Amino acid sequence: MSETADAPASRAVQTLRVDRTLVIGLDRPAKRNAINGAVTRGLDEALNLLEDDDDLWCGVLTGGPEVFSAGADLAEGPGEPTERGGIAGIMSRTRPKPLVAAVEGYALGGGLELVLCCDLVVAARTAVFGFPEVKRGLMPDFGGVFRAPRVLPANVAREMLLTGAPIDAVRAERLGFVNRLVEPGTTLDIALGLAATISGNAPLAVRAALALVHDEINGDETASWAASHAAHERLLASADLVEGVAAFFERREPRWAGR
Numbered sequence: 001m002s003e004t005a006d007a008p009a010s011r012a013v014q015t016l017r018v019d020r021t022l023v024i025g026l027d028r029p030a031k032r033n034a035i036n037g038a039v040t041r042g043l044d045e046a047l048n049l050l051e052d053d054d055d056l057w058c059g060v061l062t063g064g065p066e067v068f069s070a071g072a073d074l075a076e077g078p079g080e081p082t083e084r085g086g087i088a089g090i091m092s093r094t095r096p097k098p099l100v101a102a103v104e105g106y107a108l109g110g111g112l113e114l115v116l117c118c119d120l121v122v123a124a125r126t127a128v129f130g131f132p133e134v135k136r137g138l139m140p141d142f143g144g145v146f147r148a149p150r151v152l153p154a155n156v157a158r159e160m161l162l163t164g165a166p167i168d169a170v171r172a173e174r175l176g177f178v179n180r181l182v183e184p185g186t187t188l189d190i191a192l193g194l195a196a197t198i199s200g201n202a203p204l205a206v207r208a209a210l211a212l213v214h215d216e217i218n219g220d221e222t223a224s225w226a227a228s229h230a231a232h233e234r235l236l237a238s239a240d241l242v243e244g245v246a247a248f249f250e251r252r253e254p255r256w257a258g259r
Helices: 037-052 110-116 144-151 154-163 169-174 187-199 203-218 222-236 239-250
Strands: 003-005 013-018 021-026 058-062 067-069 099-103 106-108 120-124 128-130 180-182
Touching (some): 058 187, 120 169, 120 187, 128 169, 144 154, 144 203, 180 187
Parallel strands (some): 021 058
């Protein structure tokens, strides 16, 4: 197995070539890999590299050993959407090559929405998936509100979206969301093995199959994105959002007004 380090697209995102696989690593541990402008730019550059380099046939997206990603950075915001990837450089991207998520620890909010952008999921037994946005006066606005019901049972998706309560990786695997449930500390190795298996197949056939699967599952998301953005804008103007964010930073329970 050959490994080659590329110049990092961003300090917040690192890349490493392993044979025909590009490992894309979120590297903002002090902020729990929260998605800010640097992460968005780094993910965009890394995924552009994966798409454009003919020697790369598969990607692996990974985070830290304790937190995959805690979601959007509430203080800084996620930065500007990119031309090819949209929000966070990935959320509305059309990807021709497979992407495997390797999840250790928490994947929350935008972090879970990053996972939902991937095609396969390898998760440690200690991994946790959740949408806590309603606890802050928001809803998942990176596609999670309409993508989660496609890959999870509808009632489970509603439970996560409406209660803000997470599910653990054991339950996620039982529900069919996680492909490989593994011991902590082994997700990247298992994901690389899965990527190597994929890359052992005919690349044009893999990409053709993936494109048809994407079309079948996601279809045209234009209307869904428009509805999501409109709902998000309404929530941004609410008093509950101000209270939810203030309560988060002040480490207290929010006092909702419903307006």
